Amino acid sequence: MHLTALAACQKEATPAAPAQAPQQAVAPTSGESLIREPVAAQSQPAQAIQTKTVGNDTIHLTKAKVVGQILNVEFVAVPPKAPDGKYDYFAGSSHKLADFDYIDKTTSKKITLLQDENGKYMADPINNTHHKEIRIPGSTRHPLTISLKFPAPPETSPTITIDFPNIGSFESVPVSR
Template sequence: MLKPFFVASAFALSLAACSQEKTAETTTTSAPTETAPAPPAPAPGVERSEATAPPAAPAPAPAPAALSTQAGPSGTQVSLTKARVVGDILNVELQFALPPGTTNGAYTHAEVDQINYIDDATSRKYNVLKDQQGQYMALPLNSNGKILDITAHKDAPAIVTLKFPAPPTTTSTVSISIPGASSFDAIPVQR
């Protein structure tokens, strides 16, 4: 007679244990997360010290160092900031900036088919790549997709990006030609 009693007791205990586990699961998953408390306000008449001041926003990243700078069209200064091979593509980045003290912006344009680089090791000329739709891989392009529209402001340079076929791995420098700017000669290729 005690056997059915023990079986029923064991069943009741296991049911109670499952119920408590279920309750613990639901209470732990539905509990709100706590946020860090705000720092206490300084007492009246007491100035907040630098040690208790909230952290300042990080400073903006400095502009990339120019590999070379040349005089450009419309009074701009053209800085070549990147010539890096990634995979089979040579990525070139230029910044068209206004000289200090300039009060107005400057607008210029460049025909993409006139932009190229020469492999200094082989004297071979490379033009800007085109994608599968026949569009130049360059920015900022105008609506016809054949001309770079470049607008430099007094407080912000215009950024131009160009993609070319990569030179052979034996090439260490290239010379880049941009219409209206002096040639960028012997630019080291980063890999």
Template sequence: MNILHVTFMAATGIALAGCDVSETPSTPDTAAAPESGVTREAVTAPQDETPVARMPAQVAIQSQPGPDGAQVDLMKVAVTGDILTVTLRCSSDEKINSESFDVQKISVIDDATSQRLGVLKDNAGEWMASNVGGNSLNTECEIKPGVIWAKFPAPPATSKTVSINLPKVGPFDGIPVTR
């Protein structure tokens, strides 16, 4: 050891020996450093809890029995511009339950005029709906619900309610349209 090191250690030891520990308040969560005025807090995370950010559960407008014991929930019926969007959720008590719906048989009925509105197609001739393969709208109706949607021509503003029909699912009748 060099002399500078020994002198430093001796000076530090003398300085620490003069400290009265009983004058410095400390708790298990905080410890004060009297010379710098800095307080440090120990933060501990819960060991058994994993924080999970969750959205509030969305309430279904209406529910109907679906194929193979599935349940189909109508979540949203809203007009934006000239397009009506219908959003559905499909769930089942089964761990594996996939469902397909013939897109050509999915319709919205304007309750005021009894006019049937089919799923729209885009400029490329593709169905404006989720998870479409060929002419089938597909979804996983498992314990974790699958969401499906389809777009239709909007009924006139004078139409306040519509009815929604999917093959193999009970009808959703008299549904208010959000504009």
């Protein structure tokens, strides 16, 4: 009789295994919420290495990483939020590419943006009219990523100071490799 009772318990336990299938069905729902989190996190200053505020606009330095012989730097310009919680318009600004640079703390040298063989700066987004500046249009109502490429600092330089024209200096920025 005890064996029959154990066999009956085992039979009941077997149907319990398919009950895990609905739990797996719940997992995609929680996965969906995880997918939404990174989108919201892109505008969060917590991801920023450093932040500058100019008027109501905010500039986040989000990346300073060497790949090969190139230092890739990224900023995210974030417009202010309107009372309804949506993004408002940027104030609008232009920044000359010739004025972007970084200072290597180890060598005390000023390093300017890379240019291709035609003299075009390695940056994005570049103003299509002059190809000499980055323009943050006043009509933009969403965060805007600004990408810059510089010659890489030597491996002996763990930090640099990045100059963003009309915004300011981002001091002692750690360089990742």
